[in-house]
Amino acid sequence: MSAALQNLVNQPYKHGFVTDIETDSVPKGLSEDVIRHISKKKSEPEWLLEFRLSAYRHWLTMEEPVWANVSYPKIDFQDIIYFTQPKPKKQLASMDEVDPELRRTFEKLGVPLHEQKMMTGVAVDVIFDSVSVTTTYKAKLAEIGIIFCSFSEAVHEYPELVRQYLGSVVxxxxxxxxxxxxxxFTDGSFCFIPKGTKCPMDLSTYFRINTEGSGQFERTLIIAEEGSSVCYLEGCTAPQFDTNQLHAAVVELVALDNADIKYSTVQNWYAGDENGKGGIFNFVTKRGLCKGVNSKISWTQVETGSAITWKYPSCVLLGDNSSGEFYSVALTNHLQQADTGTKMIHIGKNTRSKIISKGISAGRSSNSYRGLVKVGSRATGARNYSQCDSMLIGDRCAANTFPTIDVQNTTATIEHEASTSKIGEDQMFFFAQRGIGSEEAISMIINGFCKDVFVHLPMEFAVEATKLLGLKLEGSVG
Amino acid sequence: MINKESRILLEVKNLKAEVAGVEILKGVDLTIRAGEVHAIMGINGSGKSTFSKVLAGHPDYTVTGGSATFEGRDLFALAAEERARAGLFLAFQYPVEIPGVSNSALLRLAYNTLQLDRGLEELDPLEFDDLVQEKIKVVEMNPSFLGRSVNEGFSGGEKKRNEILQMAVLEPKLAILDETDSGLDIDALRIVAKGVNSLLSSDNAVVMVTHYQRLLNYIVPDYVHVMDGGRIVRTGGKELALELEARGYDWLRAAA
Structure with missing residues (x-):
């Protein structure tokens, strides 16, 4: 691999700074006491504490999964801070009272907390370490019956809804x-779109892990009632630490009859340095339930960060004629490892699913697509189309595809296509010979490769994703 | 057309180059003036393709001696993309495929890069489309090729025509056609040759690297050079190519 190409992929991480802010943390370690402590801090109802404790007791009996194509040192779960929040100065009445230090942090990250400064038409819930800092446009959305708030708030304000749906998908x-x-879990976003309502703006959560040694365990729950629709975006960054940090989130989506949920992620957690030191372990469970007839859930993800990504946004297609989509770009560089993909579980009749996965590996990284398409015996007329493409940059990286297809209904139609390509010196020389510099060439090649996925991202996200991939790849092509 | 008064585009002196430690070019001399058409012929491994790649700046090749100036500038002091922007064009022997990147997007980026470099206005997609629709006639390609990914699923002949389309859009001062005729059927050869001829002027020049005489029936060279063992061993007019066709290369090799 030529030096010019090498240099191009290796741009430093831009969000690696730490905010110096006083925090209120529970001591490291995990026990029933810690869980009770977290629950008490958040003044949670008894049923939620029970939910937590029973999950914890179950967890104690479980083994860490080892089937993924990733390797990392054993995680010491007693060495993690499970709850940390910026010390609250007082109860916030409005966003203007957000700690100026926090406000500056998010401005630096391009997420200003003032409604008037925000990207027009996007409401944001901002999560810093374990707590939600603020949620914009909450009042405006409430006027048309949409609930968009932090998870903690939802537990207090809408306990019946939370209780009804929490854990119903995962x-x-x-x-x-x-x-x-x-x-x-400490905080996250809660979103409820009532019957027949089309959410007039994109909803978004921005996750930031700040405190060294802490984990982030957020919980997102989105419910779209009959005939409603919503477009949801998620962004994430973290400072640059030499130690690994654990991010283990759960996202649950529920779509009732004729509802439509589109969930997009641009994941840019810190990935560790070029020697693989530090970075986020992103072990996330995301699943959507197409509960109603004609419902639709679409996942779009651009995964560029994290030392390790272990993530399979999935759709359970329960309602007849429901459909699930998964569009993914996963980019790994240096020593990053990604094992990501989706599960499409066809249960209802005439259910459809579509999977487009693009894996890009550079440096010495490893990038795997892992997918399951399952068609149950009742899923008459189910259809799936999967396309998994891998692109290799340089000759020290790896790409793998592990598709599993399990069909129990003879009327199902399943298609799977896969390809592997390589950005080689010849492509780069071709661009150079046409006068095009290496950065633009890589960006053009990568965007061409990812086109089928990027078209499904909201406009601002698509622009951001394009830039992000360019930055991440600076220096690695050859 | 030979005009000893016209300006020198490319001047190569005693050029030596190696790939992976093996010396391939062992002292090439060549002068190309505006308005001229050159052909470089020779057997496989004689150094023809290496010579074109070295001039264009392929990273696999290392220049170990000699010099090359392009309109008076030291060619080897320029990066590959700078050489291209200076007006040096290489039509590839094996054009690469770029999935997902449309032909028109690539052409426009390349065109606008040149425009910017020359301090000229960039063209927006609509303006550029007007330009490219004209250019595509030169190679008799269906405009639907513009919307397709670069070379993806193109036949061998379509790929070569696509190279000439790029040449037509970029209007280089010196175009090196590296075995553009190989793999072309007779109709495609005629189209490619017609395209190249229509682009020729007294301000630019073409170098055809080829094994065969047949291309030279369509694009008539002013000079024919024979390469052997990393040197130009014989230079003549177009009759030399005919002689090679009739006699082969051995008599020249023996003489050299």
Whole structure:
């Protein structure tokens, strides 16, 4: 690999700064006491504490999953801070009272907390370490019956809704990290779109991990009632630490009859340095339930950060004629490892799913697509189309595809396509020979490769994703 | 057309170059003036393709001696993209495929990069489309090729025509056609040759690297050079190519 190409992928991480802010943390370690402590701090109802404790007891009996194509030192779960929040100065009456230090942090990250300064038409819930700092446009959305608030707030304000849906898509014992999250989750976003309502603006959550040694365990729950629709965006960054940090989130989506949820993520957690030191372990469970007829859930993800990504945003297609989509770009560089993909579980009749996965590996990284398409015996007429493409940059990285297809209904139609390509010196030389510099060439090649996914991102996100991929790849092509 | 008074575009002196430690070019001399058409012929491994890649700045090749100036500038002091912007064009022997990148997007980026470099206005997609629709006629390609990914699913002949389309859009001062004729059927060869001829003027020049005489029936060279063992061993007019066709290379090799 030529030096010019090498240099191009290796731009420093831009969000690696730490905010110096007084925090209020529970001591490191995990026990029933810690969980009770968190629950008490958040003045939670008894049923939620019970939910946590039963998840914790279940978790204790579980084994860490080892089937993913990733390797990392054993995580010491007693060495993690499970709850840390900026010390509250007083109860916030409005966003203007947000700690100026925090406000500056988010401005630096391009997420200004003033409604008038925000990207027009996007409401944001901002999570800093374990707590939600503020939620914009809350009042305006409430006028048309949309609830968009932090998870903690929802627990107090809308306990019946939370109780009804929490764990209904990802049961607390679903998997090791979901169980851990169910035991210790701290905050996240809650969103409820009432019957027949089209959410007039994109809803968004911005996650920031700040405190060294802390984990982030957020919980997002989105419910779209009959005939409603919503477009949801999620962004994430973290400072640059030499130690690994654990991010184990759970996202649950529920779409009732004719409802439509579109969930987009641009994940830019700190990925560790070029020698693989530090970075976020992103062990996330995301699942949507197409509960009603004709419902639709679409996941779009651009995964560029994290030392390790272990993430399979999935759709359970329960309602007849419901459909699920998964559009993914996962980019790994240096020593990053990604094992990501989706599960499409066809249960209802005439259910459809579509998977477009683009993996880009550079440096010495490893990038795997892992997917399951399952068609149950009742899912007459189910259809799936999957396309998994890998692109290799340089000759020291790896790309793998692990598709699993399990069909129990003879009327199903399943298509799977896969390809592997390489950005080589010849492509780069071709661009150079046409007068085009290497940065623009890489950006053009990568965007061409990811086009089928980027078209599904909201405009601002698509622009951001394009830039982000360019930055991440600076120096690595050859 | 030979005009000893016209300005020198490229001047190569005693050029030596190696790839992976093996010396391939062992002292090449060549002068190309505006308005001229050159052909470089020779057997496989004689150094023809290496010579074109070295001039264009392919990273696999290292220049170990000699010099090359392009309109008076030291060619080897320029990066590959700077050489291209200076007006040196290489039509590739094996054009690469770029999935997901449309032909028109690539052409426009390349065109606008040149415009910017020359301090000229960039063209927006609509203006550029007007330009490219004209240019595409030169190679008799269906305009639907503009919307397709670069070379993806193109036949061999379509890829070569696409190279000439790029040349037509970028209007280089010196175009090196590296075995552009190989793999072309006779109709495609005629179209490519017609395209190249229509682009020729007294301000630019073309170098055809080829094995065969047949291309030279369509694009008539002013000079024919024979390369052997990393040197130009014989230079003549267009009759030399005919002689090679008739006699092969051995008599020249023996003489050299």
């Amino acid at each position: 049961p607390s014992g679903d998997n090791y990290y979901a169980a851990l999250n169910s035991a210790v």
